[in-house]
Amino acid sequence: MKAKAFLQKHLGDIILFFVLLFATTLGTIFLLLAPTSSASGANIFCDDVCLLYLNLSSPQESVIYEEERVKELDPSLYGEEVEAAYEIEGALTPMVFAISQEGIAVLSSGCPSQYCVSLGYTLDPRKPIVCAYNHVHVEYVGEIASLPPSSSSSGVDIIV
Amino acid sequence: MARMKKSFSLLLFSLLVLASCEGSSSSSLSSSEAKKYVVSTAHDYYSYAVTTSFQFLREEGEVAPSDVYDEITSDFALGSRYMDTNLSYGGIQVNAKTLSEKEGTFEIDKAFYDILSFALEAEEMTDGYIDILSGNLNWLWKDSFPKDGETFSRPTEEEISSSILEMQESSLTLEEKNGKYYATKEGSALLDFGAIGKGYALMRLKEICEDNQLTYYLINAGSSSILVGENPYAEDRTFTVGVSDVEGMKFKVKNEAIGTSSVTNQHYFDVSANTLYSHVVNPKTGNAVPALTTAIVLGENAAICDVLSTYFLMLGESADVSAFEEMGYSFFFYDNRRSDPSVYLSEDFPITEE
Numbered sequence: 001m002k003a004k005a006f007l008q009k010h011l012g013d014i015i016l017f018f019v020l021l022f023a024t025t026l027g028t029i030f031l032l033l034a035p036t037s038s039a040s041g042a043n044i045f046c047d048d049v050c051l052l053y054l055n056l057s058s059p060q061e062s063v064i065y066e067e068e069r070v071k072e073l074d075p076s077l078y079g080e081e082v083e084a085a086y087e088i089e090g091a092l093t094p095m096v097f098a099i100s101q102e103g104i105a106v107l108s109s110g111c112p113s114q115y116c117v118s119l120g121y122t123l124d125p126r127k128p129i130v131c132a133y134n135h136v137h138v139e140y141v142g143e144i145a146s147l148p149p150s151s152s153s154s155g156v157d158i159i160v
Numbered sequence: 161m162a163r164m165k166k167s168f169s170l171l172l173f174s175l176l177v178l179a180s181c182e183g184s185s186s187s188s189l190s191s192s193e194a195k196k197y198v199v200s201t202a203h204d205y206y207s208y209a210v211t212t213s214f215q216f217l218r219e220e221g222e223v224a225p226s227d228v229y230d231e232i233t234s235d236f237a238l239g240s241r242y243m244d245t246n247l248s249y250g251g252i253q254v255n256a257k258t259l260s261e262k263e264g265t266f267e268i269d270k271a272f273y274d275i276l277s278f279a280l281e282a283e284e285m286t287d288g289y290i291d292i293l294s295g296n297l298n299w300l301w302k303d304s305f306p307k308d309g310e311t312f313s314r315p316t317e318e319e320i321s322s323s324i325l326e327m328q329e330s331s332l333t334l335e336e337k338n339g340k341y342y343a344t345k346e347g348s349a350l351l352d353f354g355a356i357g358k359g360y361a362l363m364r365l366k367e368i369c370e371d372n373q374l375t376y377y378l379i380n381a382g383s384s385s386i387l388v389g390e391n392p393y394a395e396d397r398t399f400t401v402g403v404s405d406v407e408g409m410k411f412k413v414k415n416e417a418i419g420t421s422s423v424t425n426q427h428y429f430d431v432s433a434n435t436l437y438s439h440v441v442n443p444k445t446g447n448a449v450p451a452l453t454t455a456i457v458l459g460e461n462a463a464i465c466d467v468l469s470t471y472f473l474m475l476g477e478s479a480d481v482s483a484f485e486e487m488g489y490s491f492f493f494y495d496n497r498r499s500d501p502s503v504y505l506s507e508d509f510p511i512t513e514e
Contacts, residue, residue, distance in 0.1 A: 092246065118424075155400055155410075156400050156402035156410060157378070158378065158399060158400075158401055160383055160402070160404065
């Protein structure tokens with residue numbers, strides 16, 4: 001009798017409690033099972049302005065943020081291996097970036113040292129791509145950016 | 161009313177549960193939070209590539225506060241702006257570009273005064289072989305390295321002599337007076353912070369890391385200048401370093417700076433003369449043929465490591481390492497043009513056994 005009276009008195013509260021509990025449980029399950037982004041990409045910055053996002057998983061889905069400073073190029077002009085190519089306006093000279101299966105490369109730059117070009121195709125955060133003459137650098141995002149360097153097969157954390 | 165209070169409490173509880181699940185499912189190592197591979201800022205000190213990547217900026221497993229990143233980024237960028245010989249910047253009246261283009265006495269910021277002071281100390285430390293007034297001579301050689309189908313045109317002896325004379329007839333002096341700082345530049349020499357900039361920046365960044373009690377960090381200023389704290393992923397807390405010029409070579413470091421000079425990315429090999437020319441030019445002779453192809457210096461002070469790596473690449477074993485070894489620096493010299501390319505290895509250089 002007491003239980004019945006309790007239920008009758010607090011029926012609304014009990015229903016509300018279970019509805020909220022159900023919603024919380026669903027939300028938790030959703031968060032735990034929701035696929036995390038495993039796409040790898042790279043943002044191309046000039047000074048602090050992001051000009052371009054290179055989608056390494058789907059190069060054709062790269063995103064141009066500064067249309068006045070970035071031009072999409074015909075990748076076939078740069079070799080069979082090139083999947084996408086872009087010309088950006090650096091601080092001082094234009095630069096051409098390309099994506100292939102091997103990663104990102106600076107194909108050309110007007111800088112005197114050509115250090116950025118000499119790196120070739122790379123996906124190695126231990127050797128960041130930068131053309132400081134043009135104030136341009138590459139920031140990796142997504143899965144590639146979350147791997148600790150000591151997980152590399154060579155056992156080397158950094159290369160000089 | 162009571163029902164509303166209970167409902168609100170339950171709703172709040174639910175939200176807290178959701179929030180805690182979100183927090184626990186994300187790792188402190190996620191790219192957005194830990195910024196392990198953040199390339200925050202890349203600015204040029206002397207028209208050559210400088211990379212900044214702030215890795216493992218964590219404090220006892222926790223991410224360093226964002227204001228530490230901001231401090232490091234802004235300090236590095238600010239140093240770059242003083243040493244940039246290509247561009248002027250708002251808020252900085254006098255920088256390297258100004259001093260390169262003009263003669264006279266200029267009031268300068270303390271930060272720039274400190275950079276120039278170190279440059280003059282580096283000149284004294286290396287008996288004049290590291291000279292920030294050597295820009296004309298350095299550019300003479302760099303411009304001669306062919307690009308995109310160009311042919312190599314070695315600078316003539318007359319051009320070299322003229323550049324050396326320009327440098328010798330120029331001077332840079334500093335003065336502090338009544339809390340203000342002045343630089344006096346005479347002559348037409350161009351400034352060049354090539355052997356100083358990155359290391360100096362890392363020296364400043366180390367102070368910031370220590371002030372903020374950062375333990376785990378790896379700051380890469382372009383592979384040739386690196387500053388490491390401790391490695392949170394290694395049992396012995398060291399970082400394993402590979403050497404691109406020497407296959408299979410590895411060494412381990414922690415709480416140390418690494419200065420590397422190498423001809424790999426900046427050189428020209430004249431086949432007809434069987435001669436390798438590098439970006440490191442001897443300011444006394446105008447000679448761009450390096451004594452070594454790789455010089456690695458380890459030590460506490462990143463600025464000195466940067467200076468010494470260039471100095472020894474230029475002079476090789478003809479310069480005395482012992483005085484610097486006594487100061488706590490260790491060295492590795494390599495020259496791939498020799499039959500036995502390993503030229504020198506300090507006793508305490510932390511090379512790993514293969």
